[in-house]
Amino acid sequence: MASYTTKRILIIFTGGTVAGNVAKSNVSLDVKSDPNSFMSILHNSTEIVKQTWNIEVMTSVVELFNIDSSNMQPENWTMLVEKIQERYDEFDAFIILHGTNTMGYTAAALSFALENINKPVIITGAQVPLGYLGSDATTNLVNSLRLAVWSYHDVKGVMAVFGSKIITGTRVKKGTDFDYDPFKSFQRGELGKIGRFMRIDEEALQKHVSYLSKFKPLAIQLRVLSVKKYFDTKSIASLTEFPGMSPDIFQSLVEKNNIKAFILRSFGAGDPSSHLFQVFNYLKEKKIPIVVTTQAPSGVASFQVNETGQYLKEHDLAIPAFDMSIESITTKLAWLLAQKCSYEQIKQKMAEDLHGEIIIENELI
Secondary structure, X not given: OOXXXXXXXXXXXXXXXXXXXXXXXXXXXXXXXXXXXHHHOOHHHHHHHHHHHOEEEEEEEEEEEEEOHHHOOHHHHHHHHHHHXXXXXXXXXXEEEOOOOOHHHHHHHHHHHEOOEOOEEEEEOOOOOOOOOOXXXXXXXXXXXXXXXXXXXXXXXXXXXXXXXXXXXXXXXEOOOOOOOOEEEOOOOEEEEEOXXXXXOHHHHHHHHHHHHOOOOOEOOHHHOOEOOOOOOOOEEEEEOOOOOOOHHHHHHHHXXXXXXXXXXXXXXXXXXXXXXHHHHHHHHHOOOEEEEEOOOOOOEOOOOOHHHHHHHHOOOOEEOEOOOHHHHHHHHHHHHHOOOOHHHHHHHHOOOOOOOOOOOOOOO
16 A cells, blocks of 8 residues: 655635635626635645645645735734644644735735744735636645645745745735736745746745744744744834925824834935935934835835935934835834834844845945
8 A cells, every 4th residue: 555645734714815805896706715615626636646746635724814805904914823823733834815915915924923934834815716717716726735745845934826936925026916927026035936847946945944943943843933923013104205205294103193113115226305314313313213115116225326325324314125025124114013122123123134035235336
């Protein structure tokens, strides 16, 4: 008799487009899916895995909540982390069925929260709901399962599988509402591609995995899993600069709304207008961190290119985001605030590469 390796997979259902949480249409049926709908489509795939890879896949499903991902809140990220904690010793991998609108935020949040996880946490979803003509739900779920039990590479940590892409959790960026391949890896961080075959970027995957044991040993069991699961997004104001923006907005948000940190999408390579310098000085005096990123879709906020950015750097007035995505900036900042980090600690940690979210490179001018 053949002997099989057993892999236990927990599928965590959260709703989203994949489950039918979309606006009604005159050309589509209004189909809603429950967790059992997804279990039934995996049967043939698990049989193929058993026969070709000698792996017996045991799948279970749990419905944690069922919401449109636009309604995802930090409390939902905490619930996801807690569910993974609760079932950590029972399962070898976790697949999260999630809506596409905030998938990048959830992937980044879980990357920071599950610091030394030793198992795959794979987030996936669909552009077209299960049960609709042309649905990509089955393909994305089956591909996530394939990666979850893949034994030819060291697969662990938080990542997204969608369309043909495998992306590290801190670099997941949605680029379109239409294509079957809507997600891209922001700036860098693509771990591989998945189609008929899986093509893993071994160097990128090794780097992704290396972050998981950066500060603590990998968590083989729950008792050594390092979890920091809370996020304070309510204390953050995220603003986009435009010519003539009033400096008074910042002080008003601090004094009237108790804002404790800012994200500013500025110009160029992180180059705000000089008429906002008074704002930066005010925030430094108040010990309120401000992270400056760029409005350029593929830009890098380095404070090293233009005069106003250089001024911020020379006077230590702001934190340059470099190549961090807005999803990683937001969740990382909220994560540090929830840990009650000091102003100086936030400045230090935001510029530290914890899970592949930021690469600091000096410009050669």
